[in-house]
Amino acid sequence: MLSEYLTHVGRVNVYLDPNTTPHPKRVGDVPCSLPLSLRKDEPVVAIKRADTLQVVIACSPRIQNFDIVVPWKALDFDSKREHVVQCSYCTAQLATFSSCRDLPSANWQELMDCWACHVDFPAVLAKNGGMPAFSPTEHMSYSGTSFLLFHPNSLVNSQSYQSDSPLYKCSSCQTALGIQDEHDVSESVRLDKSCILINGSRIHPSYVVTSELLTLRELNAIHKFCLTDQSNTLYVWCFTPYLPVTLFNSPKLTASFQQSPIITIKTFYAYDAPGDFDAQDWLDIKLLPSVFKEIKDLLELTTQCFPSSAQKFGFWYVGLLPRL
Numbered sequence: 363m364l365s366e367y368l369t370h371v372g373r374v375n376v377y378l379d380p381n382t383t384p385h386p387k388r389v390g391d392v393p394c395s396l397p398l399s400l401r402k403d404e405p406v407v408a409i410k411r412a413d414t415l416q417v418v419i420a421c422s423p424r425i426q427n428f429d430i431v432v433p434w435k436a437l438d439f440d441s442k443r444e445h446v447v448q449c450s451y452c453t454a455q456l457a458t459f460s461s462c463r464d465l466p467s468a469n470w471q472e473l474m475d476c477w478a479c480h481v482d483f484p485a486v487l488a489k490n491g492g493m494p495a496f497s498p499t500e501h502m503s504y505s506g507t508s509f510l511l512f513h514p515n516s517l518v519n520s521q522s523y524q525s526d527s528p529l530y531k532c533s534s535c536q537t538a539l540g541i542q543d544e545h546d547v548s549e550s551v552r553l554d555k556s557c558i559l560i561n562g563s564r565i566h567p568s569y570v571v572t573s574e575l576l577t578l579r580e581l582n583a584i585h586k587f588c589l590t591d592q593s594n595t596l597y598v599w600c601f602t603p604y605l606p607v608t609l610f611n612s613p614k615l616t617a618s619f620q621q622s623p624i625i626t627i628k629t630f631y632a633y634d635a636p637g638d639f640d641a642q643d644w645l646d647i648k649l650l651p652s653v654f655k656e657i658k659d660l661l662e663l664t665t666q667c668f669p670s671s672a673q674k675f676g677f678w679y680v681g682l683l684p685r686l
């Protein structure tokens with residue numbers, strides 16, 4: 363079960379076990395933690411339903427935090443030391459680098475095409491020999507929203523993509539850790555931020571995927587995404603981009619996300635394309651199979667945190683993805 367703070371409406375919904383007694387009358391009576399601090403004597407409304415005792419608390423709306431936090435940006439890496447990259451599945455060492463720069467934006471390649479096609483070739487680019495290539499070197503990597511771009515010489519045994527596929531696989535455990543993009547420079551390899559450890563730390567795949575989703579949403583004004591690992595697709599509609607929640611009696615989730623409240627995006631998701639599917643309204647996000655599975659499992663697990671009557675919205679399932 364969970365409580366959610368609808369920041370733009372100014373309301374907290376708490377979903378309790380339907381047999382909870384006595385019914386809370388004030389905030390201080392609610393037997394769980396809330397996603398924001400409220401005075402204990404604030405009145406609450408308890409509504410008994412078949413599958414839950416829903417407690418509704420009116421509170422002030424809050425201006426939403428639309429800052430999108432991208433994990434592992436260049437500034438996060440001290441250029442005076444060497445950083446060690448490992449496979450997050452088997453901890454085999456994959457690469458080292460000392461400096462890192464940020465790529466301009468999630469879809470800078472498309473923007474560059476657009477720029478070059480619609481204006482005279484800028485003098486500054488002509489002077490410098492054409493488009494900036496963002497080529498990593500042996501010691502310098504680039505940070506994209508969801509991946510780091512390495513020169514093959516930074517990688518253990520200078521290992522690159524497999525000859526017959528766009529996947530980079532860990533030479534030790536064979537898990538796919540990166541997907542090549544057609545726009546990447548030839549001397550480069552992508553490693554997905556979801557699948558690596560840097561200096562022993564891991565970023566949860568949900569933080570990586572939501573950061574990419576929110577970045578693309580802002581750049582393209584599109585709210586619907588096809589998450590795909592090439593074999594499977596999930597249709598995900600980002601309904602509320604900023605939803606603080608607290609979870610209770612969800613040991614699997616609270617083990618992965620210990621801080622409380624957790625900031626999430628509330629999504630509607632489906633396993634099949636909706637009847638009114640129009641490709642123009644949707645953006646693809648390519649995920650590695652292991653990351654796709656982790657995101658799918660997380661959505662399904664969070665659906666279970668809602669009472670059964672709130673788990674579906676028409677055609678869609680309701681699910682949460684924690685974000686930074």
Ligand SMILES: [Zn+2]
Binds near residue numbers: 532536
């Ligand atoms: Zn591995």
